[in-house]
Amino acid sequence: MTLDDYMADPASRFATVAMTDTNGLLRGQMVSANSLKGIAKNGMGMAPAQLALDPTDAMPGVNDDKGDFHDDPLQLDPGSVRRLPWSKAGHDLLVLSNYTGASSQICPRAILKSVLARAGEAGLVPKYGMELEYTLFDETPESAKAKGYRNLKTATAHASHDLILYQVVQTEWYEAVAAMCEPLKIDLAKMHEEIGAGFMEACIGAGEGMEPADQLVLLKNFIRALALRQGRSVTFMPRWNEKADSQSIHLHISLKDKTGRSLFWDAKEKNGVSRTFRHFLGGLQAYVGDTTLVFQPTVNSYRRFAPGTFAPPGLTWGFENRTTCFRLVGHDAGSLRVENRLPGADSNPYLSAAATIAAGVAGVIGEIEPDPETIGSGYAQQPARDFARSMPDAIDRLRGSAFAKDWLGARFVEAFTATRESQHNEFRRKVPDVELERFFDLG
Known part of the structure; x- marks a missing residue:
């Protein structure tokens, strides 16, 4: 209708x-x-x-x-x-x-529209899809608060990566998510158990224009609503406790021209990676670090990168390599793409898509060459380029970025950094319970 x-x-x-x-x-x-x-x-x-x-x-x-x-x-x-x-x-x-x-200068949906229009003016059509990680709890918001958000009952007792056992046990949840997505016109491509207790992933099919980002915004909001309607709760915090692995949004993206031809594929090159694809990767490496705050927007975001978590080690890239930030995936013109693994599950899908597309397209326009491919474990190698590792550093990098002001807008940069700086300052005044436990008696 x-x-x-x-x-x-x-x-x-x-x-x-x-x-x-x-x-x-x-x-x-x-x-x-x-x-x-x-x-x-x-x-x-x-x-x-x-x-x-x-x-x-x-x-x-x-x-x-x-x-x-x-x-x-x-x-x-x-x-x-x-x-x-x-x-x-x-x-x-x-x-x-x-x-x-x-x-519109500070509106996330309007900013993505502007970035897509600018890519279109350069003859480039992004195609992208998004994966959302979350943790499901058999707790109401009230019961979680009463427990001080400690010792919460997750939907599964153990880590359950792709275990059919737990998927079958939770079939009512998966069926309810699928049913919810139909009237919302969410192209739900895949769902499965992930790497922690109660940890799940839902994937949006790739598309063009505003639709994939619209759909992920709807999915995030309505998955939370579904859980509340069932007397349960979900979190998208990148680290909701020190034992949990990191939660993220992975963004898969490729480029076409206006005739629909893949601009990332060249059969003559290694792994089919075209010159345009190389320049797109170069743009990601050159500019994504400036926009770390977009991908890591809260004080909790930076706990995702604690040692031992499966989070990107730096602004590296590699073919079918999950230990890099920018993972190349696919084996033909229809499937070859790059996966940006930096956004946290707490990031805004419109802004994450806008910053990723802008960085890659700027690389194509500027013909920026990427660093050499990472072979083997990215965690065992020192990255040549890195994103911001703290919220103050991320605020400073975004605030001083000519790229961000050009593509996302100076007014957005000003407003977004101000709100995040205020949030960081508020939390600097807090005294966490773990500090009291560690230092109250003998600190």
């Missing part, structure tokens, strides 16, 4: 207009079908200050370009229309939107 069909149906009562904040959380309002007609034409006002909110609605340092909590118009995207999975007919329309005008 199209947006026009829904508005014309006399049985339609309400619709949900949603936008995505910098954390990847959907925010919006339910509007009547009658109101929707005017909104579809003129947009809907909402305070862009919401883009700066932390997940618990803390206002970290900045709000909007004027500081007066004004409304700016959200523009509906009629092509994004889908159904809410548990709502009754007539109340179940969901339409995504993004800010226009000045507020």
